[in-house]
Amino acid sequence: MSNPSLLRDGRLPGVQELSFGGDYNPEQWPEEVWAEDLELMRRAGVNLVSIGIFSWGLLEPRPGEFDFGWLDRVIEGLHDAGIRVDLGTPTVVPPQWFWQDNPHTLPVTRDGVRLSPGSRGIACPSSPEYAQASVRITTELAKRYGHHPAVALWHVHNEYGAPVSECYCEVSAQAFRGWLQTRYGTLEALNASWGTAFWGQTYREWSQVGVPAQSATSTNPAQRLDFARFSSDELLGCFTRERDVLHELAPGIPVTTNFMATNCPSMDLWKWAAEVDVVANDHYLWAADPDAQVGLALDADLTRSLAGGQPWMLMEHSSSAVNWQPRNLAKRPGELARNSLSHLARGADAILFFQWRASRRGAEKFHSAMLPHAGAESRVFGEVSDLGASLKALRDVLGSTVRAEVAILWDWESHWAQGLDWMPSADLDPRRQVREYYERLWRDKVTVDFAHPSADLSGYRVVLAPSSYLLSEESAANLESFVEGGGHLVVGPFSGVIGPDDAVHEGGWNGVLRDLLQVSVEEVLPLREHGTLTLTDGVEASVWAEDLRPREAETVLEYLDGPAAGQAAVTRRTLGPGTATYVSTVLGYPALAAVLDPVLEIAGVAVERGLPWDLERVSRHAADGTEFVFAINHGAAPVDLPLEGTDVMTGAVLGGSVKIPAGEVRVVRR
Known part of the structure; x- marks a missing residue:
């Protein structure tokens, strides 16, 4: 297990300010460049860098032979410059000698292809040879640097599960x-x-049981679901194996690895979060999303939830364009600060980038950096330096937390199960469902946590379950207790269908939720591609309908057309002081207002629609009662926000309102 004394305290040992920096790969450059790096880091306000993550081949050039001289010089230079170190164990990239000696450790894909070296993150997670070699290099690093005053954090591996999360060898x-x-x-x-x-x-015989490799048709879904669980656990075992070495040999220094909360669906991060000392996350905008700031906020809120509501680290994001999407859009002026401060507003106490200096060679040479190819006189480096100054001004935010009255259920196992073969509709996407519910609340300035269905939900007024296809009897009972205790639950379509063994619950399509919702689903009625529906009150729906039989639930909205025309579409059941609403179709964020507004009003959760939808507003709360209000204007026009307090950046006392120019951010202390 992780070290309880290090877990979730929101601070790194010896670090009393917001951390700012990124991945630093000096091994890609001649040593005469290093002095320039340190000077520019000081100029930009950098105080934490991640090093050594991809350097196994340099640190152990031959099996059991180590060369730490260059890393000694890097760490000493950083220490002399007052910059703390997040020291990586380089086990994401085994050296070439490892592949030459152990070609059988290269992973096999589901369709039987053994991958070749030359990339990263591609060793079979179950390989004993990989385990032995990983422990050896981690042990040597811990012995050498485990008590170095510059080392504030250990960074094990890099982005587990990317690009390979399963091996079928x-x-x-x-x-x-x-x-x-x-x-x-x-x-x-x-x-x-x-x-x-x-x-x-x-x-x-046990020997007859194999991996669910590609077969002639659909492979046993229960076997595939268990293999997904196994694969996540095998990767987690790789992490904990190295973590335990570091805890033993370098006590007092927290250990983490960088999650990708929404971009690496192969790992059950609820399990992983319990094993790291500090939750860290990587996030990159998806350029194809015109409202990518919403996806960013969702990812940040999910990461904060994984951290149990405590501060966390943004380990990587980009200063401008990435290099691995079909169309890699550069960030416009001011977007770097908006993205960074949105993560800060939602609980991050560290704002780090990939990477410090743009690479001239390799697969990521077109990936942006803090110090881009255009150099220190560029706009991007100027914005990086401005951000560093802003984070110094915001140092009192360190350690403060975010409060939410609404939670959205998120379960990786349910997503895995719903992504298997031969489902009723390819268009019913659980993650898209979550995004629509989240975006409705984001636009309404309602702060959201995420929670597992089995978690303690008693601290929330409203819980949304947009897509809970897999739901255990215990989790269903947990939801019922939440409602009985006065909570307000909203459940989306195709929920409570199967249990953890992938078997359909007895009693109908929503068998495990039938008694709570007091409605039976007789049959699911997916639509043809691009199909739409109309509900009462002009509410538009799509993708999906269900044949409902309300029992003690009242009908809130009906289908006006489609395969369930004239029948209930949305129902609500009152249970003591709580309510349970069922939405049997797919609603986009505009239509969701018709369902969520009454629930939020009953629950006493305030909705804000008097401000522009693209003004992001969220607060962090310090232990002394101070509130820091972040107002981020993603729009093209200035906004006057009614607010009293002090502008943290300028010290100006506000006279009842603050003007946020287009594309800018204001932080108000009150």
């Missing part, structure tokens, strides 16, 4: 069998859980 198959034996105990229990009587798949 024979070593993985053996590990999978061991994982299954621990989970089920007996073959009889495995056969029952997987439903192997279907299509004659019953197993009589």
Whole structure:
């Protein structure tokens, strides 16, 4: 387990200010450049850099032979410059000698192709040779630098699960069998859980159980769901193995790895978050999204929730364009600050970038950086330096927290299950459902947490379950307790359908939620591609309808057309002081107002529609009662925000309002 004394305190040892910096890869440059780097880092206000992440081949040029001289010089130079170090274990990139000696450790894809070296993050997670080599280099690093005063944090591996999260080789198959034996105990229990009587798949010997590689048609979905769980656990085992070495040899220094909360769906980060000392996350805008600031906020709120509401680290984001999307859009003037301060507003105490100096060679040479190809006189470097100054002015925000009255349920296992073969509709996307509900609240200036269905929900007024396809009986009971306690629940379509073993619950399509919602789903009615529906009050819907049979629930909205015309579309059941609303179709964020507004009003959650929709407003709260209000104007026109307090950046006392120019940010202390 992670070290309880280091977990979630929101601060790194010896760091008493907001952290600012990024990945630093001096090994890509001649040493005469390093002095210039340090001078420009000081100029920009950098105080924390991540180093060594991709340097295994330089640190261990041959098996068991180590060369730390260059890294010694880098760390000493940073220390002399007053810059703290996030020291990486370089296990995301095994050296070429490792692949030459152990070609069988290269992962095998689901369709049977063994990958080649030359990329990153591609060792079979179950490989004993990889485990041994990883522990060796991590041990040497911990012995050498575990007590160095510059080291504030350990950074294990890099972006686990990207680009490869599963391996289908024979070593993985053996590990999978061991994982299954621990989970089920007996073959009889495995056969029952997987439903192997279907299509004659019953197993009589453990040796017959394999990985769910590509088959002639749809592979057993319960087997694939378990393999997804196993794969996440195997990667987590790689992390904890190195973490435990670091805890033993470098006590007092927290250990983390960089998550990708919404961009790496193969890892159950609720499990992972319990194993890191500090939650860290990487986020990159998706250029194809015209409202990418909403996706950024969602990712930040999810990361804060993984951190248990405590401050977290933005380990990577970009100063401008990335290099790996079909169309890599440069950030416009001011966007770098807006993106960075949105993460800060939503709980980050560290704002870091990939990377410090733009690479001249390699696959990421067109990826932006703090110090771009255009150099220190460029607009981007000027904005980076301005951000560094802003973060110094905002140092009192350090350690403050974000409060939310609304939670959205998020469950990686449910997403995995709903993404398997042969579902009723390819258009019912659980993540898209979550985004629509989240965007409705983002536009209404309602701050949101995320929670697992089994979590303690008692601190929230409203809980939204846009897509809970997989729901255990225990989680369903948890939701019922929430409603009985006076909470207000909204459930989206195709929810409560299967349990953890991928079996459909007895009693209908929503069997495990039927009693709570007091409505039965007789049949699901997916629409043709691009199909739309109209509900009462002119509410527009799409993708999906259901044949509902309300019991003790009242009908809120009906279908006016489509396969369920004249029947209930949205229902609400009152249970003591709480309510449970069921939405049996897909509503975009504009239409969701018709459903969510009454629920939020009953719950006493304020909605703000008197301000421009693209003004982002969120607060952080310090232990002494101070509130920091972040107002981020993503629009093209200035906004006057009614607000009293003091402008943190300028010290000006506000006379009841603050003007936020187009594209700019204001932070007000009150």
